[in-house]
Amino acid sequence: MTNGKFLYCLRDIYHFPCLSSVRFFFHVFVVPNTAETVEGHQVDEAVASIFHTVLFHRSLGKFCYKQEGHYSIGTVGYEDVDCDFIDFTYVCCSSYYLDRTLKREISGFSEALRGNDGPGSGQISLEFFQKKKTRWPFQPECIPWEVWNVRLELIKLNNEHERQLCREKVGDLLTEKILYVAEIMNRHEYVPTMPSQSDLDLIFDTTYPDIQPYLFKLSFTTSEPSNTSVGTTMRKLIKETLSI
Amino acid sequence: MKVAAGELSTEERQNLDKFTKSLFLKSAQIIVQSRLGEKIHTKCNPQHASTDLFNLAIKDLPEVQSETKKALSVCGEVMSCSQLPFCVEISLRTVEGDTMTLETWCLGVLADQKDSTLRVTYTIYNRMGTLLKSLVSITRITPAYKLSRRQGPDSYVICYRMYLGEPQLHSLGEGYNQVKVGQLSTPIGTLQVSVSYRTKMTISPQPSSKDNSIMLKSDHFRPDNGPKNVRSQIDDLTSSLSETIKVGAFADSRKTSLAPSDANLVFPDVPFSSLLTSRYPTQQSPSSPTGDILSSILNQNSPVNRTSNTSSTPPASSVERKEDSDNGNITTTRCTSSSINEDFILVDLKTPFAGSNANSDLGLFYKECQTAPPLHGCCEEPTVAEQVGDLASQLKVFESNLQEYDNMLSSLCDSENGNE
Numbered sequence: 050m051t052n053g054k055f056l057y058c059l060r061d062i063y064h065f066p067c068l069s070s071v072r073f074f075f076h077v078f079v080v081p082n083t084a085e086t087v088e089g090h091q092v093d094e095a096v097a098s099i100f101h102t103v104l105f106h107r108s109l110g111k112f113c114y115k116q117e118g119h120y121s122i123g124t125v126g127y128e129d130v131d132c133d134f135i136d137f138t139y140v141c142c143s144s145y146y147l148d149r150t151l152k153r154e155i156s157g158f159s160e161a162l163r164g165n166d167g168p169g170s171g172q173i174s175l176e177f178f179q180k181k182k183t184r185w186p187f188q189p190e191c192i193p194w195e196v197w198n199v200r201l202e203l204i205k206l207n208n209e210h211e212r213q214l215c216r217e218k219v220g221d222l223l224t225e226k227i228l229y230v231a232e233i234m235n236r237h238e239y240v241p242t243m244p245s246q247s248d249l250d251l252i253f254d255t256t257y258p259d260i261q262p263y264l265f266k267l268s269f270t271t272s273e274p275s276n277t278s279v280g281t282t283m284r285k286l287i288k289e290t291l292s293i
Numbered sequence: 294m295k296v297a298a299g300e301l302s303t304e305e306r307q308n309l310d311k312f313t314k315s316l317f318l319k320s321a322q323i324i325v326q327s328r329l330g331e332k333i334h335t336k337c338n339p340q341h342a343s344t345d346l347f348n349l350a351i352k353d354l355p356e357v358q359s360e361t362k363k364a365l366s367v368c369g370e371v372m373s374c375s376q377l378p379f380c381v382e383i384s385l386r387t388v389e390g391d392t393m394t395l396e397t398w399c400l401g402v403l404a405d406q407k408d409s410t411l412r413v414t415y416t417i418y419n420r421m422g423t424l425l426k427s428l429v430s431i432t433r434i435t436p437a438y439k440l441s442r443r444q445g446p447d448s449y450v451i452c453y454r455m456y457l458g459e460p461q462l463h464s465l466g467e468g469y470n471q472v473k474v475g476q477l478s479t480p481i482g483t484l485q486v487s488v489s490y491r492t493k494m495t496i497s498p499q500p501s502s503k504d505n506s507i508m509l510k511s512d513h514f515r516p517d518n519g520p521k522n523v524r525s526q527i528d529d530l531t532s533s534l535s536e537t538i539k540v541g542a543f544a545d546s547r548k549t550s551l552a553p554s555d556a557n558l559v560f561p562d563v564p565f566s567s568l569l570t571s572r573y574p575t576q577q578s579p580s581s582p583t584g585d586i587l588s589s590i591l592n593q594n595s596p597v598n599r600t601s602n603t604s605s606t607p608p609a610s611s612v613e614r615k616e617d618s619d620n621g622n623i624t625t626t627r628c629t630s631s632s633i634n635e636d637f638i639l640v641d642l643k644t645p646f647a648g649s650n651a652n653s654d655l656g657l658f659y660k661e662c663q664t665a666p667p668l669h670g671c672c673e674e675p676t677v678a679e680q681v682g683d684l685a686s687q688l689k690v691f692e693s694n695l696q697e698y699d700n701m702l703s704s705l706c707d708s709e710n711g712n713e
Contacts, residue, residue: 106426110348111339121341126350127429128334138433138442143350144337224434228472231427235475237420259337 091134092159093152095219096199098132099226100151100175100267101141103197106234107177108142108262109253114246125260136220139227144260154267161271162203170202171271177263179241180251189251191264194239197230301409301480308414309481314365315346316421317379317400320428320486321361321455322351324381324398327432328441328451347422349429364455376404382454382461383437388447394464395437395451396490403485408478417479424475428486431474435490465491659684 110123126143141148158173175197180189206212240263244252253261301309326333335350344353365379378401384394432438441451462469474486663681 102430105430106423110337110341113340122348123341124338124345124348124350125426126335126337127426129332129433131332136439138438140430140433142337143334227430227434231431231475232473234423234427235420235477237423237477259339 091219092162092201092203093155094132094135094137095201095223096155096158096173097141097151098130098135098137098139098223099199099230100155100197101130101148102139102227102230103175104147104151104262104265105140105142106230107195107240107265108144108147108260111257111259111261112246112249112253112255120246123259123261132220134216135223136216137223139223142260142262144257146257147260147262151267154269158267158269158271161269162201170200171269172198172200173267173269174198175265175267177265179264182251194241305414305480309417309479312418312421313402313479313484316425316484317365318353318358318361319346319349319351319425320398320400321379321381322353322357323425323428324383324432325357325453326352326354327429327438328383328453330441330444330451347418347425349422349425351425360455364457367457376402377457378402378460380456380458380460382456382464383441384452384454385437385440385444385449386452387449392452393494394491395440396435396488397460397462397465398486398488399460400484400486402479402482404482406478406483407480408483409480417477420477421484424477424484424486427475431472431488435472435488436492436494437490460489462489465489466493466495468492659688 105125105127108125110125112120112122114120127140128143129138130141131138155173158171162171176193177195178191178193181192182189206215241252249255252263254264255261335352338345338350341348345351378399380400381398382394383396383398384392386392437451440449444451469489469491471487471489474488476486477484
């Protein structure tokens with residue numbers, strides 16, 4: 050991913066006044082000189098715990114239409130997930146396919162983050178959007194209505210003791226984030242109105258057999274320590290936004 | 294269904310009551326199930342099932358369901374929109390019987406914050422679903438969750454208690470945290486869910502019995518800390534006796550100091566004390582820190598698959614301490630007249646070594662002998678009088694040998710220190 054994409058996301062945020070945009074800025078501490086999987090999994094678990102919690106709130110049961118205007122809504126199941134590399138347990142929808150989608154996207158981000166030389170940082174976004182029909186032959190326009198950004202920084206740790214502290218500290222940080230997610234969700238600020246049967250695909254992702262989340266996509270960007278002026282400016286912008 | 298500005302129709306009101314009641318029932322299920330100590334996994338169901346309220350697959354444990362209904366019942370009717378908040382209290386109980394309240398979940402309706410513009414049936418129902426999802430997520434991140442996952446019959450169990458009323462937060466200790474899970478505006482008020490949880494975990498769930506044993510032995514021979522005879526039968530609690538009650542070797546000084554003044558409240562007057570004894574004998578570790586152990590509620594809590602709604606608080610002074618000679622623990626038990634004498638003798642036999650207070654202790658010892666059931670050989674009146682005289686003379690002999698006892702005591706203390 051490039052900074053261009055990063056800018057595109059931010060531009061979207063600022064262009065939609067009804068948008069509920071949320072940004073995080075926190076660190077994930079990763080031990081160097083240990084197995085790659087440890088690093089990868091800690092990043093994966095941190096991101097997954099937040100995004101799964103968001104998607105748990107933003108997923109409904111499957112709509113089952115009986116006749117026009119009449120439909121029933123299925124049930125959302127959930128399950129507890131224990132993190133292996135963080136002292137933390139989170140809840141996610143018990144949907145294998147939803148989990149697979151998330152895992153695939155997050156591991157792409159995790160690998161890109163770890164692929165950088167030296168301490169790197171990056172941001173991964175979960176964006177909910179609705180589609181707007183346009184005239185043929187154009188593709189439907191995607192209008193985001195909520196974006197969740199998680200920004201990660203990798204820093205070096207020196208010994209096993211620090212690693213143990215990290216397990217707990219990252220767990221505490223995630224606790225704060227989950228509380229924040231719940232707070233935002235219970236503000237009931239904006240979700241798209243329920244569509245008619247023909248427009249269901251414009252609001253919901255109907256490809257999952259057991260669950261029906263609002264349309265969403267994941268995207269990420271990674272940045273190296275010696276970044277361009279554009280990247281630095283954007284990082285400053287995010288920090289300033291958070292300090293408000 | 295449309296809502297006219299202002300008043301709710303009867304049907305809307307009924308729906309809202311029904312939803313609120315369901316929300317309370319499901320919330321209780323979520324909270325209690327999250328503390329069972331096991332991972333929860335419920336399946337998605339694409340087909341609508343009428344039992345899955347709020348489109349969320351939450352199992353209904355029958356026992357929790359009935360306990361919640363019982364807690365919400367006022368005059369036999371399950372209330373849904375009571376003025377009083379509904380609380381679910383989670384606590385920890387160790388195998389020794391120490392209890393500590395970990396958190397209190399509170400669901401309430403703020404009647405002064407209404408939103409009469411909302412469509413009752415659909416929007417509120419959906420938002421209640423969101424609130425329950427937040428509750429599911431947040432139950433996993435409070436400290437009690439990690440503790441509940443580590444519970445076991447050999448260490449501690451997690452208990453719950455439900456009640457209607459203002460949350461009793463004083464039992465959470467100092468510096469507890471309060472977190473809002475979520476809220477929801479309805480035409481009858483704002484529904485709010487919050488949790489207050491303990492941050493200072495100063496109880497030691499698994500004190501080592503070996504350490505206790507050592508402490509018991511070394512403390513026992515200290516003149517100022519030696520076990521004293523705390524009588525448990527109200528007839529024996531004369532004024533002279535109560536004056537002699539000192540801080541026990543392992544007793545919380547604050548609690549014990551109440552003993553003389555509360556003496557009259559103690560035994561037969563404690564309601565249902567015999568029931569408490571037989572069901573929940575409790576143990577208190579000598580090394581347990583004071584203040585955070587809430588022995589007062591230990592009888593009202595139950596393991597997570599059981600519950601009770603009522604609460605009574607036996608006074609701390611109604612607890613008799615006895616020495617458990619097998620494992621060296623100090624055991625606190627609710628007093629019953631049946632077991633008192635044996636316990637008393639066990640403790641009292643050692644008091645002649647108690648240094649400066651030896652006079653009164655010895656006197657009490659003989660008083661106790663007086664009140665003991667007479668032996669067959671000395672059941673006649675004159676014999677008793679003679680025996681009293683004989684005992685008095687023996688007492689004099691012992692008192693004259695006081696120095697010898699003190700020397701023996703100091704030599705024992707020296708040898709103890711030498712061994713350590």
